[in-house]
Amino acid sequence: MKRLCVVVDDREVEENPYQPEMWRIVRRYPLTNDVNFFQARAVDVDDVLKMNYRPGQFIMGSVLGEGEAPFSISSTPSRPGLMEFCIRKVGTLTETLFGLKENQTIGLRGPYGNGFPIDKMEGKDIMIIAGGLGVASLRSLLLYVLDNRDKFGKLVYLHGARTPGEMLFREEFMQLKDRDDLKCILTVDKDDTGQWTEREGVVTDLFKELGPIDAKNTFAAVCGPPIMYKYVMQRLVKLNVPKHQILMTLERRMKCGVGKCGHCAIEYLYTCMDGPVFTYWDVLHMKELIGKGVSDNVIA
Amino acid sequence: MSSPKIGFYGFTGCAGDQLMVLNCEDQLVDLFGATDIRSFAMAKSDNDDGELDVAFVEGSISTEGQLEHLKDIRKRSKVVVAIGTCACWGGPQAMKLEEGGYEERYKKVYGNAKIEVSKAFEAQPVDAFVKVEMKIPGCPIDKTEFLSAVTKVVAGRHPYFYSFPVCTECKWKENPCILTEGKFCAGPLTKAGCGAVCPSHNIPCVGCWGPTDDLNVSAEYNLLEEKGYDADEIIKKIKKFGGAVVAKMVKELSAKKNTKEGGK
Amino acid sequence: MILKMKKEDLSAFLESAKEWGELWGPTRKGERVAFEKVETLSQMDLKATRTIIPPKKFLYPPRFTMFDYDDKGYVERTGDVPNRILFGIHPCDVHGIQIMDELFLEEYKDPYYAERREKTLLLGHSCIPDDKCMCFATDTEFIAEGFDLFFTDLKMFYLVWVGSSRGHDIVRMRPELFSRDIGKDDIMNYTEYRNWKSSQFTSKADFTGMPDIFELGYNSPVWEELAEKCLSCGQCTMACPTCNCYNVVDEVDLGTVEGTRDRFWDSCMFREYSLVAGGHNFRDSRADRLKLWYTHKLQAYIGEFGKPACVGCGRCVATCPVDINVVSVSKALKEQEVGK
Numbered sequence: 001m002k003r004l005c006v007v008v009d010d011r012e013v014e015e016n017p018y019q020p021e022m023w024r025i026v027r028r029y030p031l032t033n034d035v036n037f038f039q040a041r042a043v044d045v046d047d048v049l050k051m052n053y054r055p056g057q058f059i060m061g062s063v064l065g066e067g068e069a070p071f072s073i074s075s076t077p078s079r080p081g082l083m084e085f086c087i088r089k090v091g092t093l094t095e096t097l098f099g100l101k102e103n104q105t106i107g108l109r110g111p112y113g114n115g116f117p118i119d120k121m122e123g124k125d126i127m128i129i130a131g132g133l134g135v136a137s138l139r140s141l142l143l144y145v146l147d148n149r150d151k152f153g154k155l156v157y158l159h160g161a162r163t164p165g166e167m168l169f170r171e172e173f174m175q176l177k178d179r180d181d182l183k184c185i186l187t188v189d190k191d192d193t194g195q196w197t198e199r200e201g202v203v204t205d206l207f208k209e210l211g212p213i214d215a216k217n218t219f220a221a222v223c224g225p226p227i228m229y230k231y232v233m234q235r236l237v238k239l240n241v242p243k244h245q246i247l248m249t250l251e252r253r254m255k256c257g258v259g260k261c262g263h264c265a266i267e268y269l270y271t272c273m274d275g276p277v278f279t280y281w282d283v284l285h286m287k288e289l290i291g292k293g294v295s296d297n298v299i300a
Numbered sequence: 301m302s303s304p305k306i307g308f309y310g311f312t313g314c315a316g317d318q319l320m321v322l323n324c325e326d327q328l329v330d331l332f333g334a335t336d337i338r339s340f341a342m343a344k345s346d347n348d349d350g351e352l353d354v355a356f357v358e359g360s361i362s363t364e365g366q367l368e369h370l371k372d373i374r375k376r377s378k379v380v381v382a383i384g385t386c387a388c389w390g391g392p393q394a395m396k397l398e399e400g401g402y403e404e405r406y407k408k409v410y411g412n413a414k415i416e417v418s419k420a421f422e423a424q425p426v427d428a429f430v431k432v433e434m435k436i437p438g439c440p441i442d443k444t445e446f447l448s449a450v451t452k453v454v455a456g457r458h459p460y461f462y463s464f465p466v467c468t469e470c471k472w473k474e475n476p477c478i479l480t481e482g483k484f485c486a487g488p489l490t491k492a493g494c495g496a497v498c499p500s501h502n503i504p505c506v507g508c509w510g511p512t513d514d515l516n517v518s519a520e521y522n523l524l525e526e527k528g529y530d531a532d533e534i535i536k537k538i539k540k541f542g543g544a545v546v547a548k549m550v551k552e553l554s555a556k557k558n559t560k561e562g563g564k
Numbered sequence: 565m566i567l568k569m570k571k572e573d574l575s576a577f578l579e580s581a582k583e584w585g586e587l588w589g590p591t592r593k594g595e596r597v598a599f600e601k602v603e604t605l606s607q608m609d610l611k612a613t614r615t616i617i618p619p620k621k622f623l624y625p626p627r628f629t630m631f632d633y634d635d636k637g638y639v640e641r642t643g644d645v646p647n648r649i650l651f652g653i654h655p656c657d658v659h660g661i662q663i664m665d666e667l668f669l670e671e672y673k674d675p676y677y678a679e680r681r682e683k684t685l686l687l688g689h690s691c692i693p694d695d696k697c698m699c700f701a702t703d704t705e706f707i708a709e710g711f712d713l714f715f716t717d718l719k720m721f722y723l724v725w726v727g728s729s730r731g732h733d734i735v736r737m738r739p740e741l742f743s744r745d746i747g748k749d750d751i752m753n754y755t756e757y758r759n760w761k762s763s764q765f766t767s768k769a770d771f772t773g774m775p776d777i778f779e780l781g782y783n784s785p786v787w788e789e790l791a792e793k794c795l796s797c798g799q800c801t802m803a804c805p806t807c808n809c810y811n812v813v814d815e816v817d818l819g820t821v822e823g824t825r826d827r828f829w830d831s832c833m834f835r836e837y838s839l840v841a842g843g844h845n846f847r848d849s850r851a852d853r854l855k856l857w858y859t860h861k862l863q864a865y866i867g868e869f870g871k872p873a874c875v876g877c878g879r880c881v882a883t884c885p886v887d888i889n890v891v892s893v894s895k896a897l898k899e900q901e902v903g904k
Contacts, residue, residue, distance in 0.1 A: 303819075327818060330818045330819060331818060333819065334818050334819030447818065448815055448816075450818070451815075451816045451817060451818040451819075451823075452816050454818065454819060455816045455819075455820070455821060457814070457816055460813045463834060463835070463836040464796075464797075464798050464831065464834045464836075465795070465796070465797050465798065467795075467797035467798060467799050468797065468798040468799070468802055468829070468831065470799075471616070471617060471798070471799050471802035471803060471883070472617075472626035472627070472802065472829070474596065474598040474615070474616040474617050474621075475596060475616065476595040476596055476616055476882075476883070477799060477883050477884075477885055479885035480882075480883070480884075480885050481595070487797065488795035488796070488797040488885070502594075513835060513836065514796050514834065514835040514836075514850075516792075516794065516795050516796060516850070518792070519792065519793050519794060519795050519886060520795060522793070523795075523885060523886055
């Protein structure tokens with residue numbers, strides 16, 4: 001029995017929340033050695049109109065016969081029609097996904113999760129700090145803020161990668177750095193090409209270039225590897241950005257996306273329903289949220 | 301797309317897994333139809349030794365000749381699948397792993413008789429010698445599990461195997477836990493997949509599916525000791541199908557226990 | 565609505581009720597007590613304290629198919645569930661089902677659970693506690709709602725609570741077997757029954773203060789000690805009436821891209837449970853996995869809903885071969901020592 005795709009704010013009671021709808025891969029190209037960019041369009045036009053999402057949300061993606069897994073959405077709802085994903089080949093499902101060609105179909109359902117609190121962020125200064133694959137979800141927020149530039153205050157985008165070759169969306173972000181409506185600073189841990197024109201060093205090194213910030217009026221969105229979280233959090237707290245305005249998106253194993261399968265549970269929260277965007281305060285008082293290292297020894 | 305070339309090979313074991321493949325009566329025609337079976341000595345006579353997409357290997361490796369053959373299979377196969385507990389873990393013939401004394405045991409059986417076939421050694425699982433992409437355990441393998449895996453490999457997908465112990469399937473079958481009744485059950489150490497056949501007939505699990513992914517050998521050992529079983533019996537029984545993985549853990553456990561007792 | 569029924573009329577009542585659907589009840593084969601399909605009351609063992617696994621198996625079976633798929637897409641597999649009457653469900657299990665209802669029927673309603681729930685009639689029955697029962701400690705020893713009918717055995721007759729409109733419809737199949745005539749003696753008998761039941765418990769379970777004690781004991785070495793004993797066999801989670809975790813796997817038909825999407829019970833006790841692609845495991849250590857389960861049942865759920873996610877059925881006590889269960893764990897945390 002055919003059921004309708006889900007709309008975030010207009011949920012029908014009787015639909016099957018596990019029902020994937022078919023989307024066609026319209027573009028697919030490598031961003032780095034092991035990360036591919038996927039662009040998909042719904043086979044059924046109605047599904048396009050209904051896939052109404054917020055930056056920071058995720059979808060459950062299915063590959064026929066292989067299974068299903070959560071993926072961050074990398075596109076912005078301000079450019080409707082296509083869904084974009086930035087996917088690293090890390091396991092069995094993504095291995096099979098990477099074997100699919102343009103024009104083949106995948107199953108999508110969603111969007112799920114809380115996403116970034118856009119309403120609260122409007123009118124505030126925005127800092128987006130991405131490391132490695134963390135850009136997969138932050139690109140959605142960045143593009144959204146750029147598309148609605150007048151609704152937000154100052155915008156800072158900091159992006160770190162290990163090497164220039166591993167910097168995702170490098171060309172796209174290079175074009176942002178000369179714009180005067182945001183401060184976009186790119187850095188690599190190590191330039192192994194000799195051609196890199198931007199910064200070299202870790203993301204936290206970029207903080208010194210920021211100048212004074214209006215901390216109380218700032219929302220910071222951070223996503224990257226655990227070690228980056230640790231140091232970036234320290235810096236943000238030191239700058240007096242309120243802990244409940246520091247946003248992080250977390251990853252967990254998920255089988256349903258709708259709070260049923262249990263895998264992403266942390267105490268009484270489900271990453272899929274109450275997250276994947278959490279504040280630094282959530283992380284501090286929910287011990288298991290991000291694991292050892294990040295929230296250790298933080299008392300003040 | 302041409303159908304994948306596959307082959308079946310048997311080494312030290314009872315050939316029960318190949319028999320189980322042939323026993324997939326209802327699906328056998330489909331299996332032969334969906335694949336190009338190049339080699340299956342137990343089922344057909346015109347076998348060739350060419351390139352393969354998937355080689356299914358049964359039995360443990362216990363002679364130089366077998367090892368040579370295995371390496372050749374590996375060389376001409378894209379994917380090697382170990383089928384059955386002997387190929388996956390070593391089987392009962394590997395129960396003395398990590399104990400040494402192979403030469404004495406060999407002598408005990410064969411005396412000084414001159415054996416003309418290839419030189420034998422302590423039996424070991426296939427992955428002790430070559431890379432194995434997938435293990436389908438079982439003694440013999442379970443039809444459903446085997447077909448589920450094969451259909452996925454043929455479709456270019458990744459098979460899924462239960463990672464948990466047979467106790468979980470045993471609960472699905474609504475059996476009371478026989479360990480709590482004081483019986484010797486190897487369920488907690490044993491990979492699921494059989495559907496908890498034995499405990500469902502009130503027969504304790506002997507562990508024939510081989511070790512599960514997340515073993516707590518010392519907890520099982522302590523529990524059985526508490527229930528009154530003696531150390532030798534416990535070790536012998538849990539090593540029976542535990543193969544290389546359990547043998548190593550038992551060795552560590554014994555070393556730990558000896559140091560503890562030595563320290564008293 | 566509370567009615568009265570002579571005990572000898574139960575058999576005839578159930579016979580008539582079968583018109584609604586298959587009759588299932590607790591049966592016993594040695595130590596194996598399970599809800600099975602039966603034809604008559606005489607096949608049931610109404611004195612059995614607990615089934616090996618709870619009636620959750622009717623609402624989300626250990627393994628079932630969610631979708632059939634081909635290259636056109638996924639087609640929901642529903643509609644093949646029979647009507648079933650579960651007779652002999654105890655208060656703890658009705659409480660368990662209520663907790664599962666909240667999870668599966670509220671936001672993002674689960675159609676598979678919903679269909680089975682819709683087609684399952686819950687006819688509860690009073691019970692006699694044994695040494696493992698601890699519903700007194702979870703406030704689940706009696707039940708006022710969530711069932712269709714509930715039969716309280718008062719020796720000569722049953723008091724029959726009618727908990728739903730469809731429960732009432734079943735009563736209306738044989739109205740002559742029921743009476744509304746409840747008098748002073750009945751009330752006194754019932755009060756006596758309640759007091760008697762409450763006096764039967766011998767379990768030492770005590771979950772007071774658990775949220776705080778769990779918070780304080782988050783880094784307690786007790787968790788490591790428990791982990792040394794734990795076999796990670798998953799029995800506790802399979803047997804728990806409020807464990808809902810599941811895994812999903814796609815099966816493929818030979819030689820095609822068609823197949824099924826299946827769902828089966830999973831457990832947070834398994835290493836694979838929190839493993840993400842790429843190999844990172846959020847709960848690689850057995851201690852962390854144990855902590856998650858007990859924290860969820862006895863701390864987090866209380867914080868969220870004001871009651872534990874434990875209904876006191878005693879199944880984890882009965883089934884764990886190494887004596888790790890809600891009683892021993894809460895005791896170990898309080899006394900900071902793992903009991904023998």
